[in-house]
Amino acid sequence: MTDPVSAALGLGGYQPLVPALLLGVTALLVLLVDTIWPNEQSNTLLATVTIAGSLASLLVAGAQLFLSPEAATLFDGQLIVDGMSLFFTVIFTSVTALVALASHDYIAERPNQGEYYALVVLAATGMTLLASANSLVTAFVSLELASLPSYALVAYLKDNRGSAEGSLKYLLIGGLSSAVFLYGISLVYAVTGTLKLTEIATVLDAGIDGSLTGVLGIGIVMILGGVAFKTASVPFHFWAPEAYEGAPAPIAGFLSSASKAAGFVLAFRVFLTAFPTSAVAGVDWVLAFEVLALITMTLGTFAAATQEEVKRMLAYSSIAHAGYALIALGALTGAADRLLVGAGMLHLLVYGFMNTGAFLFIALAEQWGIGRRFEDFNGLAKEAPVACTAMSLFLVSLAGLPFGGGFVSKYFLLLGTVLSSSYLLAAALIVNSALSVYIYARVIKAMWIEDPVPGRTIEEYPTGLYAAVVVAAVVTVLLLPGLALFTDPAQLASNALF
Amino acid sequence: MIAAKYYLLLSAAVFCIGLFGILTRRNALIFLMSIELMLNAANINLVAFSAQHGNLSGQVFSLFTMALAAAEVAVGIGIILVLYRNFDDVDVTTATTMRW
Numbered sequence: 351m352t353d354p355v356s357a358a359l360g361l362g363g364y365q366p367l368v369p370a371l372l373l374g375v376t377a378l379l380v381l382l383v384d385t386i387w388p389n390e391q392s393n394t395l396l397a398t399v400t401i402a403g404s405l406a407s408l409l410v411a412g413a414q415l416f417l418s419p420e421a422a423t424l425f426d427g428q429l430i431v432d433g434m435s436l437f438f439t440v441i442f443t444s445v446t447a448l449v450a451l452a453s454h455d456y457i458a459e460r461p462n463q464g465e466y467y468a469l470v471v472l473a474a475t476g477m478t479l480l481a482s483a484n485s486l487v488t489a490f491v492s493l494e495l496a497s498l499p500s501y502a503l504v505a506y507l508k509d510n511r512g513s514a515e516g517s518l519k520y521l522l523i524g525g526l527s528s529a530v531f532l533y534g535i536s537l538v539y540a541v542t543g544t545l546k547l548t549e550i551a552t553v554l555d556a557g558i559d560g561s562l563t564g565v566l567g568i569g570i571v572m573i574l575g576g577v578a579f580k581t582a583s584v585p586f587h588f589w590a591p592e593a594y595e596g597a598p599a600p601i602a603g604f605l606s607s608a609s610k611a612a613g614f615v616l617a618f619r620v621f622l623t624a625f626p627t628s629a630v631a632g633v634d635w636v637l638a639f640e641v642l643a644l645i646t647m648t649l650g651t652f653a654a655a656t657q658e659e660v661k662r663m664l665a666y667s668s669i670a671h672a673g674y675a676l677i678a679l680g681a682l683t684g685a686a687d688r689l690l691v692g693a694g695m696l697h698l699l700v701y702g703f704m705n706t707g708a709f710l711f712i713a714l715a716e717q718w719g720i721g722r723r724f725e726d727f728n729g730l731a732k733e734a735p736v737a738c739t740a741m742s743l744f745l746v747s748l749a750g751l752p753f754g755g756g757f758v759s760k761y762f763l764l765l766g767t768v769l770s771s772s773y774l775l776a777a778a779l780i781v782n783s784a785l786s787v788y789i790y791a792r793v794i795k796a797m798w799i800e801d802p803v804p805g806r807t808i809e810e811y812p813t814g815l816y817a818a819v820v821v822a823a824v825v826t827v828l829l830l831p832g833l834a835l836f837t838d839p840a841q842l843a844s845n846a847l848f
Numbered sequence: 849m850i851a852a853k854y855y856l857l858l859s860a861a862v863f864c865i866g867l868f869g870i871l872t873r874r875n876a877l878i879f880l881m882s883i884e885l886m887l888n889a890a891n892i893n894l895v896a897f898s899a900q901h902g903n904l905s906g907q908v909f910s911l912f913t914m915a916l917a918a919a920e921v922a923v924g925i926g927i928i929l930v931l932y933r934n935f936d937d938v939d940v941t942t943a944t945t946m947r948w
Binding site: 486490491494509510517519521522533537540565 | 912
């Protein structure tokens with residue numbers, strides 16, 4: 351699998367890691383640029399480097415995904431680059447590029463731009479490595495590499511109380527859940543004596559001492575807690591509304607799309623590879639995921655329905671979507687497992703664009719300073735028709751109406767639940783989606799039908815933010831027919847896990 | 849050799865002390881210290897069972913987690929500093945202005 355380019359670069363066997371390496375090098379390049387010209391406003395150059403780096407990584411990952419998706423293990427099996435890790439790398443790098451493009455306008459007047467971009471790319475590097483983690487060690491290290499920059503990014507608006515508060519809550523719950531996750535890892539290690547996912551599965555398959563099942567069970571539940579934090583699912587979801595609301599809006603989009611997808615790739619990898627249901631008969635984690643999925647999507651939807659502010663509504667809707675994606679693990683009964691995991695991956699792909707786009711629209715609204723409540727968006731479509739059209743597309747796609755990719759991915763999830771006879775999950779998916787149509791329609795109604803807020807004038811139309819919003823909208827719509835392109839890679843990737 | 853269950857009991861106790869601290873204290877710095885206790889409880893397990901199983905991966909992993917815990921504290925102290933500048937306090941219950 352060595353091509354001339356990587357041979358010339360001396361990459362040798364590390365060629366599968368090129369997407370992650372590109373992101374890491376980009377982060378260092380950004381810091382280098384910032385070091386060479388520390389006193390000048392090099393915002394445009396920094397954004398260009400960031401976008402170029404993430405797009406290059408996206409291209410390489412996409413090419414590897416479609417051309418040669420066979421799995422490669424590196425570093426004595428600590429990392430694995432296969433269809434699933436490449437699929438998620440495509441999600442992470444696309445979101446990173448969109449966020450960097452939007453941030454160019456958002457942070458133009460603010461200090462510490464170099465650090466901002468570097469932290470975004472470092473977090474993306476961590477997520478990419480997390481997608482490739484094949485042992486609990488690499489999983490934990492890359493989870494922290496993805497989380498630590500995120501804490502700092504939420505606090506980027508240093509003199510803003512909301513930013514400080516959101517970041518504190520994110521840090522405290524993140525620290526707590528990473529400790530819980532690590533303790534779970536240590537218990538699994540205590541039982542199995544190994545940290546590699548495949549070896550854990552082998553040891554468990556061979557059967558463990560019956561008295562150790564309890565320890566193993568506690569360990570698995572604690573690992574599930576770490577996953578729940580990263581995916582912003584119940585019971586570790588408290589941080590999400592605060593952190594998303596307090597964070598700069600592009601960062602909120604980054605966290606709620608890319609970071610959430612990172613949590614799911616961790617869940618897929620760890621639970622399907624290390625704890626296959628056949629090997630851990632005493633510990634029914636599928637049931638735990640089913641309960642979590644039900645509670646998470648219902649709580650997210652109902653909480654979103656009661657919000658007064660659009661950004662906070664989107665934060666809760668992001669929790670609801672974590673619940674939808676959790677169906678992929680909660681409905682595993684053996685009948686349609688591969689379809690379900692593939693559907694979960696597709697949903698996260700579409701979600702990466704539609705949700706990031708929605709938060710970038712909020713970033714636009716924050717740039718205009720029009721306020722955060724639903725009423726503040728009244729009649730906005732008269733002044734900014736393009737942005738409002740894009741936002742409406744994101745919202746109908748989030749609701750699962752057939753105007754965007756969200757429809758297809760939700761359809762696959764529903765199909766999976768029906769095929770695996772998880773009718774409770776299917777019913778919850780339908781009811782919550784129906785209710786979410788009402789929630790999202792409130793924004794659309796405010797933008798298009800209500801009379802404009804008197805005295806509001808929009809003076810500037812920032813190019814980068816607009817471009818990012820429009821690109822996200824176009825991709826969201828194109829994914830309605832275009833998702834077929836990704837179903838094969840997703841299906842192959844999920845087949846490889848069983 | 850001490851039986852493995854005593855290590856498990858010790859680490860569970862340390863973990864619970866950390867958890868208790870998180871649930872009852874309001875000072876953000878004590879919060880960080882409590883998280884540190886919980887991480888070290890996991891380290892006790894890793895090292896003890898590394899010896900028990902006769903392989904080194906647990907011990908090496910515990911070195912990694914110590915470095916990561918330090919990194920987490922570095923970011924955490926920075927955020928607590930930002931908190932103090934905004935709220936003139938490091939009490940985690942004063943930061944409840946999430947309506948702006």
